[in-house]
Amino acid sequence: MSDGLLPLLLGGAVMLSLNAYVLLGGADFGGGVWDLLASGPRRARQRALIADAIGPIWEANHVWLILVIVLLFTCFPPAFARLSVTLHIPLALMLVGIVLRGSAFTFRSYDSQRDDVQRRWGSVFAGASVVTPLLLGVAVGAIASGGVPPAPSGTFLEGYVRPWARAFPMGVGLLTVVLFAFLAAVYLTLEADDDALREDFRRRALGAGVAAFGAAALALALASGGAPLVWRELLGAWWALPLHLATGAAAIAALYALWTRRWRLARAAAVTQVSCILWGWGLAQYPYLLPPHLTLADAAAPAVTLRLVLGALVLGAFVLVPSLYYLFRVFKTRPA
Amino acid sequence: MPNLLAARSQMAVSLAFHIVFAVVGIGMPLLMVVAERRWLATRDPVYLDLAKRWSKGTAIMFAVGAVSGTILSFELGLLWPWFMEFAGPIIGMPFSLEGFAFFLEAIFLGVYLYGWNRISPRAHLGAGILVALSGAVSGIFVVIANAWMNTPSGFRVVGGHAVDIDPVAAMLNPAAFSQTLHMTLAAYAATGLAVAGIHAAMLLRQPANPFNRRALAVGLLVGVPAAILQPLSGDLSARHVAEHQPAKLAAMESLFETRRGAPLVIGGWPDVESREIRLGIEVPHALSLLAFGDPNAEVKGLDTVPREDWPNVPFVHLSFQVMVALGTYMALVSLWAAWLAWRRREIAENRRLLRLLVYGTPMGFVAIEAGWMVTEVGRQPWVVYGVLRTADAVTPMPGLIVPFAFFSLLYVALAVAVVWLLRRQILESPGLPDRRGRPPLEQGVQHV
Numbered sequence: 001m002s003d004g005l006l007p008l009l010l011g012g013a014v015m016l017s018l019n020a021y022v023l024l025g026g027a028d029f030g031g032g033v034w035d036l037l038a039s040g041p042r043r044a045r046q047r048a049l050i051a052d053a054i055g056p057i058w059e060a061n062h063v064w065l066i067l068v069i070v071l072l073f074t075c076f077p078p079a080f081a082r083l084s085v086t087l088h089i090p091l092a093l094m095l096v097g098i099v100l101r102g103s104a105f106t107f108r109s110y111d112s113q114r115d116d117v118q119r120r121w122g123s124v125f126a127g128a129s130v131v132t133p134l135l136l137g138v139a140v141g142a143i144a145s146g147g148v149p150p151a152p153s154g155t156f157l158e159g160y161v162r163p164w165a166r167a168f169p170m171g172v173g174l175l176t177v178v179l180f181a182f183l184a185a186v187y188l189t190l191e192a193d194d195d196a197l198r199e200d201f202r203r204r205a206l207g208a209g210v211a212a213f214g215a216a217a218l219a220l221a222l223a224s225g226g227a228p229l230v231w232r233e234l235l236g237a238w239w240a241l242p243l244h245l246a247t248g249a250a251a252i253a254a255l256y257a258l259w260t261r262r263w264r265l266a267r268a269a270a271v272t273q274v275s276c277i278l279w280g281w282g283l284a285q286y287p288y289l290l291p292p293h294l295t296l297a298d299a300a301a302p303a304v305t306l307r308l309v310l311g312a313l314v315l316g317a318f319v320l321v322p323s324l325y326y327l328f329r330v331f332k333t334r335p336a
Numbered sequence: 337m338p339n340l341l342a343a344r345s346q347m348a349v350s351l352a353f354h355i356v357f358a359v360v361g362i363g364m365p366l367l368m369v370v371a372e373r374r375w376l377a378t379r380d381p382v383y384l385d386l387a388k389r390w391s392k393g394t395a396i397m398f399a400v401g402a403v404s405g406t407i408l409s410f411e412l413g414l415l416w417p418w419f420m421e422f423a424g425p426i427i428g429m430p431f432s433l434e435g436f437a438f439f440l441e442a443i444f445l446g447v448y449l450y451g452w453n454r455i456s457p458r459a460h461l462g463a464g465i466l467v468a469l470s471g472a473v474s475g476i477f478v479v480i481a482n483a484w485m486n487t488p489s490g491f492r493v494v495g496g497h498a499v500d501i502d503p504v505a506a507m508l509n510p511a512a513f514s515q516t517l518h519m520t521l522a523a524y525a526a527t528g529l530a531v532a533g534i535h536a537a538m539l540l541r542q543p544a545n546p547f548n549r550r551a552l553a554v555g556l557l558v559g560v561p562a563a564i565l566q567p568l569s570g571d572l573s574a575r576h577v578a579e580h581q582p583a584k585l586a587a588m589e590s591l592f593e594t595r596r597g598a599p600l601v602i603g604g605w606p607d608v609e610s611r612e613i614r615l616g617i618e619v620p621h622a623l624s625l626l627a628f629g630d631p632n633a634e635v636k637g638l639d640t641v642p643r644e645d646w647p648n649v650p651f652v653h654l655s656f657q658v659m660v661a662l663g664t665y666m667a668l669v670s671l672w673a674a675w676l677a678w679r680r681r682e683i684a685e686n687r688r689l690l691r692l693l694v695y696g697t698p699m700g701f702v703a704i705e706a707g708w709m710v711t712e713v714g715r716q717p718w719v720v721y722g723v724l725r726t727a728d729a730v731t732p733m734p735g736l737i738v739p740f741a742f743f744s745l746l747y748v749a750l751a752v753a754v755v756w757l758l759r760r761q762i763l764e765s766p767g768l769p770d771r772r773g774r775p776p777l778e779q780g781v782q783h784v
């Protein structure tokens with residue numbers, strides 16, 4: 001294999017892992033959002049459904065994020081180092097969210113089942129489920145807007161706060177929360193085992209789907225000033241129009257399917273929609289990993305490393321894919 | 337607090353916290369699997385109960401292990417970006433492989449914890465075995481990365497950059513075998529004997545309780561062989577340290593001067609200013625013998641290292657003494673238990689041994705913390721021994737004391753919550769009526 005292709009392949013692997021994290025781990029965070037917003041007569045059952053849905057799988061889903069990090073520092077070490085320096089604050093806060101979400105969720109199921117105890121852990125779990133995706137989006141937004149330089153310069157505020165504390169990254173953060181909540185609501189329509197509960201999540205999915213349009217429009221509008229490179233590509237590149245069409249079609253298909261209660265179709269469409277948005281960001285940045293300075297190729301580790309990691313990924317996939325299939329078959333197919 | 341010190345402290349606190357959960361994540365699945373296997377073989381329901389109860393505690397520990405491990409993965413960059421930029425291409429490989437081990441562990445732990453009623457008993461046991469295996473393998477991969485930091489190999493440095501990178505050679509670094517062996521044994525010794533100790537305490541109160549008798553037996557089955565092998569494996573580690581990291585060995589032993597026929601010092605307090613050790617017991621020639629297999633071999637002292645490159649000698653020395661003392665105690669108690677088992681005597685009725693086991697409950701964990709202090713503090717001032725200084729690896733981000741304080745508080749809160757929840761689980765052991773007088777089996781978890 002030609003060495004020139006390797007960075008692209010491994011960059012693709014990073015994006016695939018991130019995509020899996022968004023679709024799987026993201027929905028677990030979205031579940032937390034709906035735990036926070038649980039309401040109406042079936043509030044307790046909504047929460048129980050969410051807990052049952054994410055209980056067996058959240059730790060496996062979480063490993064996708066670890067894989068993203070590991071691939072970044074192994075294959076694109078300067079990018080990992082620069083990101084970690086400039087985005088120290090949002091990443092550290094995101095970590096706090098990850099820790100509180102995971103531990104509070106587990107503690108809740110193993111602590112006393114008394115209501116006040118349950119509610120206390122529940123509110124930590126739910127709060128952290130909102131904050132974490134927000135910060136993940138902020139970090140992505142900061143990267144896309146060219147906020148990560150080779151080394152921070154200027155004052156503390158200029159070097160460590162301003163790169164991410166701006167409108168565009170915040171807009172991306174908001175979009176992330178809304179999309180995760182949308183995914184979760186769509187998945188939960190398939191998990192619910194009675195119609196009333198399913199309708200609860202159908203309404204929520206419809207609401208979040210519409211909100212996603214708004215949040216996406218907002219992020220795009222902020223991109224014109226906040227992330228010029230991404231903005232230019234998203235409007236001008238040859239792939240931009242087909243991608244927008246595909247994303248839009250998927251979004252409309254998801255809403256239509258929810259409206260007409262075709263749950264599986266809705267899930268497929270929602271997954272497509274969110275993936276298109278993610279890859280749209282990736283394509284818009286290409287060939288940069290950290291615009292406007294560091295390209296994928298410049299950041300890449302030596303070819304030996306890339307080749308070995310690629311080999312490990314391929315071999316690992318042979319173990320991972322059947323295992324994941326088994327996990328989801330055991331827990332995500334309802335007994336007939 | 338200077339930035340570098342804050343970063344080192346945050347790293348130390350994070351690792352010291354994570355290792356407890358990691359060790360439980362390696363050890364407990366094995367105990368659960370043994371109990372479940374015995375249930376399938378004997379149909380003695382106490383074993384099933386045991387496996388289920390242990391799996392609840394493990395679920396709590398595993399979740400905290402996963403989130404604290406996530407903190408670490410990020411902290412490698414948040415605190416040591418220039419270390420990762422340098423080391424990532426060389427030593428990222430074991431981390432990537434570890435990622436797959438994490439996947440398997442998390443996937444099959446989900447299956448194990450939530451699948452009691454969904455899959456066949458055989459498949460369930462199989463899931464448990466995979467959790468136990470992948471837990472051990474993930475520990476092995478991280479420790480390989482750490483061994484590389486101690487004995488770096490698989491690259492050359494030219495003009496401050498690594499060239500001729502060979503990730504496979506880096507994984508096969510000189511310390512990899514001795515360190516992974518020692519760590520894996522440590523995990524089984526610590527969890528096995530901790531479980532044995534907890535149930536020994538309950539047996540002292542209720543000698544006939546069958547639940548605690550079986551639990552004690554399973555704990556000992558895992559803990560005793562590992563604890564007996566541990567001093568041998570430690571000896572192997574020490575030989576490697578003597579060969580590849582002379583400064584660390586000198587600090588462990590407080591050997592200030594290079595000498596032939598060096599004595600082994602037991603206990604004592606090194607006085608760094610006057611370069612001598614006070615109040616220690618010297619065993620003549622023992623260090624030369626242990627480190628190089630020759631009572632007159634030359635052992636390099638701290639005088640071969642510039643003063644400013646010494647690690648914190650008293651700290652490393654003390655930590656080493658603590659580990660070895662605890663390891664000796666654990667090995668001796670284990671030998672006694674093994675001897676009783678061999679003579680087919682009832683261990684559960686030997687109150688003196690039970691009491692010694694109770695004292696041993698925390699020792700494996702303390703020894704693990706102490707051992708890591710030897711390894712990590714003994715490597716200073718290097719993050720990659722002889723290649724990259726810790727001071728050159730730290731992030732330029734100012735005010736690191738803030739995240740250090742913040743994450744430390746977070747760990748304290750997590751520790752309090754975990755202790756609280758585990759206490760709740762242990763107090764619900766069968767036969768111990770809980771404070772509210774409810775029968776134990778009806779409390780607790782909605783799943784399982």
Ligand code: HDD
Nearest residue numbers: 515519522567570571573574663664700703704707708711
């Ligand atoms: C149950 C825990 C436990 C017990 C009983 C022992 N150790 Fe240990 N030791 C560890 C747990 C540990 C550890 C925490 O797992 C370390 C840290 C790094 C490593 O690989 O293992 C370690 C490191 C470590 C090192 C440093 C390795 C390095 O820096 O590369 C040496 C020389 C020893 N040990 C030697 C011993 C000896 C001679 C023991 C005799 C009783 C002993 N250990 C008992």
Ligand code: HEM
Nearest residue numbers: 357358361362398401402405406408409438442471475478
């Ligand atoms: C000797 C040191 C270490 C050992 C033996 C070890 C072992 C383990 C084990 C067995 C687990 C499984 C979770 C559990 O059972 O609680 C785990 C989790 C984890 N560890 Fe460590 N670890 C060590 C140090 C580190 C370091 C230095 C890092 C970061 C670079 C790290 C990153 C992680 C991560 C990310 C997880 C979570 C995986 C998941 O989501 O399931 N560990 N570790």
Ligand code: HEM
Nearest residue numbers: 344347348351352355478479481482708712713718719726
């Ligand atoms: C889990 C058991 C471990 C414990 C308790 C531990 C403990 C420590 C301590 C106390 C320090 C600070 C040393 C000092 O500055 O004086 C440290 C530093 C560090 N450790 Fe470990 N360590 C463990 C395992 C690991 C592993 C498995 C890795 C890597 C794969 C690792 C990577 C590091 C790094 C990068 C630093 C910072 C640089 C340095 O101070 O040398 N540690 N650790």
